[in-house]
Amino acid sequence: LRAATRLTFWLVSLESFAVYMGYWALTFYIGTTVQLLGGSQQTGSNMLLVLNAGSAVGRILAGLVADKFGSINTLLLSLILTVVIEMPLWMTARSTAPLYVLCALYGMISPTFISLNPVIIAKYFDTEALASVMGMVNFFSGVGGLAGNLSQGEIFDKYDKRARFTNTVIFSGMFILLAALATFVLRVHVIQKVG
Secondary structure, three states: OHHHHOHHHHHHHHHHHHHHHHHOHHHHHHHHHHHHOOOOHHHHHHHHHHHHHHHHHHHHHHHHHHHHHOHHHHHHHHHHHHHHHHHHHHHHOOOHHHHHHHHHHHHHHOOHHHHHHHHHHHHHOOHHHHHHHHHHHHHHHHHHHHHHHHHHHHHHHHOOOOOOOHHHHHHHHHHHHHHHHHHHHHHHHHHHHHO
16 A cells, blocks of 8 residues: 555556546447448447457557557557547548548557556556555546446537537547646656656
8 A cells, every 4th residue: 555655656547547537438439429420330330340450459559669669658649649539530520431540540549558557557666566556556447437438428418419429529538638647747757756
């Protein structure tokens, strides 16, 4: 529990919580988006296939990029790119073509936190505390995932009136941006500790 007194722990926990608050929106709502645009359920399923295939590639590439540029830098860049890709492509889509592009790019870029968070934790925490820190950070991830999914559903029902995704996308993007901010502060913090 000593790790909970460190700023590094709270920044990683905030990043984890925030990214899970926003991350799953596209996965859960891409099929509905396709149908709102006049596409079929099959097209929505195909989008999920593209998203997941991109995710498999992206998680591997994240490790290779992180080896060269550092895990925190790679995570920060991927979180910013996720918002830059998600918001304009999803909010302005009027056909399924930009959604395929969105799913491919989002799949490759956004899930890097899944593979890089454990690397960051392992690098900045002692071996004795590793299991506890991973467990506590995963707790915050779980809370973010549950709260995010429930909130996105409520926003889609109440504010987007089940007719569009503007507010849902903004909610998702802002939490991913909060995760990027926490990662940036983490980067500054660990550089100051080393320097």
